Amino acid sequence: MKQTVDMGKASGTTTRRPGRPVGGQLEVGREQVLDAAERVIAREGAGASIDAVAHEAGVTKPIVYDRVGGRADLADALAERLSDRMVSASAAAIATEPGLTRESLTRFIQASLEVVGRNRNLFLYVTGGTTDQTALGRLKLAERSTTPMTSVLAQWRTGQGQDPDVAQAWAFGIVGMLQMVSLWWLTQDERPADVVAAQIADLLWHGLPGAIPGP
């Protein structure tokens, strides 16, 4: 890498030249930069640098900073994408029937796992460390996933006259459970997603004493 292409002129024929947009040509906007970041991360792993992202997008570093901000903002934006993907896949998995059953919960979890499996490196990039204040960044990612879950849970609780205050804690707990299980599952090849999903659904559905009799 690094190429050492520093001499000002060079670049043979038609150089990409500064100035106003060429006209109706392809511009490199925020979305293109994020797409490029996803490609680099998918290809080269979670350790991708801003330079690598810029190169993949066909631009230089300051453009990346202009379009998406610093590294924390990049991670945020990608986290947003990934959690949107997870939320919509999970929502689709339980949309076939009203209410929640053990089976639809299993599908919900399995869908979430499969999105992680399809976005392995992106998941590692987003949940893993990038900047110094990553932990709180991860919380932000989680927050996006929890928002719809929280409102559903709160609605249910309110519907039965119970304190809806638990909804937020539960949502964060469930998201954390899913994240950790996903991470663990990624390292366990040969362990089918549907089996793990069913196991976790069992726990969330029946609770601990549902399977473990007390003293």
Place this chain on the structure above:
Amino acid sequence: MKQTVDMGKASGTTTRRPGRPVGGQLEVGREQVLDAAERVIAREGAGASIDAVAHEAGVTKPIVYDRVGGRADLADALAERLSDRMVSASAAAIATEPGLTRESLTRFIQASLEVVGRNRNLFLYVTGGTTDQTALGRLKLAERSTTPMTSVLAQWRTGQGQDPDVAQAWAFGIVGMLQMVSLWWLTQDERPADVVAAQIADLLWHGLPGAIPGP
């Protein structure tokens, strides 16, 4: 910082000199370096550098590398310390009675939360990002916490003639839930740990339909 003290001689009077250990004097071993790392992190936050750790320990950087290895190893070692602290606090909280009840589960979770609260920055350092492969490092931390939990769960499952294979997935799930809830709780001041612990215990004990009636 940086001091710019580069001139070879200097240093006035009694310089710390290399060579064999001075005798019965204090040596700087692995534990001292880890202690120093904890102090720096507690004082200055999760963004502490290796240099800062070395300085706090009164040694230079290569010593840190000799004693604990690189940054990933440092995070590992600190994760080990923190999870040991959490495991023993949690174990103590449920040791007062045999078997598991909703009340002892609540105390278990609360103890875990309180350890996190007492080691705020260390928790953020360990669960947050440091190196590029942090996500897998976090898995290792989790693994240490899950090991005792897995064996307990597996024992229970086996005792009732059920597949103990779920134990590992459940343990990772529960640890992930606790980590995320802890992280969220850290940002919510004025929310008492015992309340949150009771809420999470409710979820883990009764399961979702225990509180949310089906369609």
Place this chain on the structure above:
DNA sequence: GAAGGAAAGTTACCAACAGTAAGTAATCTG
């Protein structure tokens, strides 16, 4: 008791990377 070796550390360095300032080429406006 001097010569050789092994410890134990320090200094000084390198490479990589996040982030930014200053310069430059095209386009638009008058």
Place this chain on the structure above:
DNA sequence: CAGATTACTTACTGTTGGTAACTTTCCTTC
């Protein structure tokens, strides 16, 4: 055609993880 504006690039700074090479002391052996 002059000047402002836009949009981008080059080239830099500062920090930090990690390491190589040198130095000093102590212990051993002849």
